[in-house]
Amino acid sequence: MAVAVRDDVQHEQQEAIRAAVRDVCKDYPDAYWRELDQRQEYPEAFVRALTEAGWLAALIPEQYGGAGLGITEASIILEEINRSGANSAACHAQMYIMGALLKHGNEEQKQRYLPKIAAGELRLQAFGVTEPNAGSETTRIQTTAVRQADRYVINGQKVWTSRFKQSDLMLLLARTTPYDDLTDKTRGLSVFLVDLREAGAAIESRPIDAMVNHSTNELFINDLVVPAENLIGEEGMGFRYIIDGWNAERILIAAESVGDGRWFVDRAVKYANERVVFGRPIGANQGVQFPIAQAYAHVEAADLVRYKAAARFDSGQKCGAEANMAKLLASEAAWEAANACMTVHGGYGLATEYDVERKFREARLYIVAPINNNLVLGYLGQHVLGMPKSY
Amino acid sequence: MNIIVTIKQVPDPDIPPIHFKVDEAAGKVVPPPGVAPVMNGYDANALEAALKLKEAHGGRVTAITLGGQEARDTLKRAVAMGADAAVLIDDPNLREGDSFTTATALARAIEKVGEYDLILCGRQASDTDAGQVPLGLGEILGLPTISPVIAIESTNGGVKAHRMIEDGQQVIEAQLPAVMAVSSEIGEPRYPPLRGIMMAGRTQIPVWTAADLGLDDGSAAPKVQLRRLYIESREQACELVDGDTPEEIAAALAQKLREAKLI
């Protein structure tokens, strides 16, 4: 009984969160996103509105000025953003990068940064992991950080560093021990919190022209000096810290994909009911109706796994299997829904003013990034099913 | 400055007109299925004005609603936006009322809350657009009442209201307490922030019945008799005025307008 009451209160709060996020999104309709997409611009006004209302500080504990909510609630926020036709990619990283600072940062680091992040004065939403020679195989990164007295000097190159220009702080993974000197290849990497306001010319960025409006960049790092106090946790343990954040990231991405999937299904159903061809709505044809229904079922199924993963995460249980499955299933269900929606719209699906082609491009990203689904399957095969390592 | 804001929950005015339905036999609006009701727009403006006054001068903001249990969501939203407390008046005998019933119930509830300097209402509600409650409230409570208000300034011991009139603004000074019916020009309501939503989740909202307000004697019974509730039908026709020269077209148009008694 007590549990039921608590569930009720929690459910009511989650519904209130949903409604309030929808409210913000309502002021940023399709046309806003379409125009930004055409101009390849960052949704500054939208992100500011979300930040000011505290949405991006959902995971920051209350003692640092955040809301202290769980990954379930955080994932609802991102789901609703994507479900409204908007794109969480502009701001989701603050939520999943946060984990490394929250879990492995020391008290001084948390005091220094978290209240300002919660208040919206600082943005921590750039994550420099991927390199030209190290994508899926993170342990192969080549960017080096060399300790000199009370500071590190960092040199190297990153690629696909998203929101770099819209961030004050970047979480950066760099090598502190050469690969060949390591017996355990998962060691030797370290995580730094880089204050981009002080980086100056030491980081040169070049925007990558991409299929999606994602504000993503190549970075060239030359003698970037980072104070040793900005090392997160222990030197050499960085890869573990990044892995620790993966489950949260997978769950959040799954929720975004669920949001996308529902958006596609809604739009597909609406168009199928409205468009009349051969004297009847196209939705009266099974060939049109079934792919939408099938995608709907898959989105709903993925959503259940996503909630299961989030519940396990929030209650401190192991959730690697569920989080990975949620990301896999949701990204594929969203993509299935995207295809169904595109097909239903016929030629009009390709017209920018229907927004389907924009969302179609955006939804496709989550099959490959932040992790590609092949590696998710590799994880399941090895860690859940006990087959040999395949990657 | 302690402020009470009266708030009504209304059907979402942004729904497409075809989804707006009335049950003529029952004389009621049928709530559109699947679309959550919302806080009346002008009431949200009034709440925003109250929150700004509170931020500048301190005090408490209390939101009051007359409505069913579902109106709790709207009060929670008011708390999430920044109201310090909320009260729901809910009683089967008050549900079917008119503007008089509402004004009476709100007036009694405001007296029961007790401490107030200013009462802010929306200028009208988007469901009925009657705009009667603020004036009724002022009458029942015997307070100066100003409508529609587009700016409020606190003066020494009183308040200055900018009232919208046809060709400009009228600036009125009033003693407190006073009632003001606020218009949208006063400023866009804020989004409820996440912390506010969490706060609202923990806030207890008391429910006051007609008996709690001394209104179980029928003294708030409606004065208005609803004869018929219906959606008026509008007919539209389009006619193209033809002619060989612009002058001929203009003459033909003038002729048609005269026939339609429009000029």
Ligand SMILES: Cc1cc2nc3c(=O)[nH]c(=O)nc-3n(C[C@H](O)[C@H](O)[C@H](O)COP(=O)(O)OP(=O)(O)OC[C@H]3O[C@@H](n4cnc5c(N)ncnc54)[C@H](O)[C@@H]3O)c2cc1C
């Ligand atoms: C828009 C966008 C934004 C991004 N933002 C960021 C960011 O902010 N920060 C950041 O660090 N990174 C970011 N990334 C990078 C992203 O994380 C990588 O693209 C992703 O991890 C895949 O790496 P890769 O592109 O090098 O692919 P690769 O590792 O080169 O893989 C290429 C292909 O080979 C397959 N493959 C590789 N190995 C195996 C195997 N053993 N078994 C089966 N299949 C395999 C993969 O499935 C994949 O399809 C972003 C990427 C994009 C596209």
